[in-house]
Amino acid sequence: MSTAYDAIATWYDHLVRSDSLAGARMLHHLFDLIGPVSGRPICDLACGQGQVARQLAQQGAQVIGVDISRELIAIAQREEANDPLGITYIVDDATTLTALADACVDGAVCNLALMDIPDFEAVFRSV
Numbered sequence: 209m210s211t212a213y214d215a216i217a218t219w220y221d222h223l224v225r226s227d228s229l230a231g232a233r234m235l236h237h238l239f240d241l242i243g244p245v246s247g248r249p250i251c252d253l254a255c256g257q258g259q260v261a262r263q264l265a266q267q268g269a270q271v272i273g274v275d276i277s278r279e280l281i282a283i284a285q286r287e288e289a290n291d292p293l294g295i296t297y298i299v300d301d302a303t304t305l306t307a308l309a310d311a312c313v314d315g316a317v318c319n320l321a322l323m324d325i326p327d328f329e330a331v332f333r334s335v
């Protein structure tokens with residue numbers, strides 16, 4: 209299955225790393241909302257190239273990153289191989305989450321992605 213982000217994965221990765229993505233300036237608010245994660249299993253849903261997953265892992269969370277884009281997951285996995293943080297990355301659809309067992313995480317984070325998923329109510333159901 210090819211997804212919209214597969215075609216722009218390299219561009220999106222550069223955009224995130226360039227720090228010019230407006231959402232990056234709000235990430236600290238996201239982490240304030242999430243609170244302490246150390247030792248807790250957390251899913252980064254629609255994780256993209258893994259920017260939030262890595263920050264969660266650096267705070268001590270056990271992170272599973274899930275995204276529908278194989279290309280972005282491949283970039284995230286390359287980063288994990290180069291700088292291991294113990295993150296597991298999985299290709300899956302956030303609207304069904306068939307790859308994750310029920311209640312295998314304490315919480316789910318979804319940054320800058322619900323606007324890209326037409327059936328976002330399905331995302332809430334699967335979470």
Ligand SMILES: C[S@@+](CC[C@H](N)C(=O)[O-])C[C@H]1O[C@@H](n2cnc3c(N)ncnc32)[C@H](O)[C@@H]1O
Nearest residue numbers: 213254255256275276277301302319320321324
């Ligand atoms: C703007 S990017 C955000 C990526 C990441 N959360 C971040 O903070 O950089 C939106 C992401 O949603 C993913 N996505 C879109 N539809 C999805 C779906 N149905 N299931 C899982 N991921 C999806 C895209 O592949 C893309 O990685």
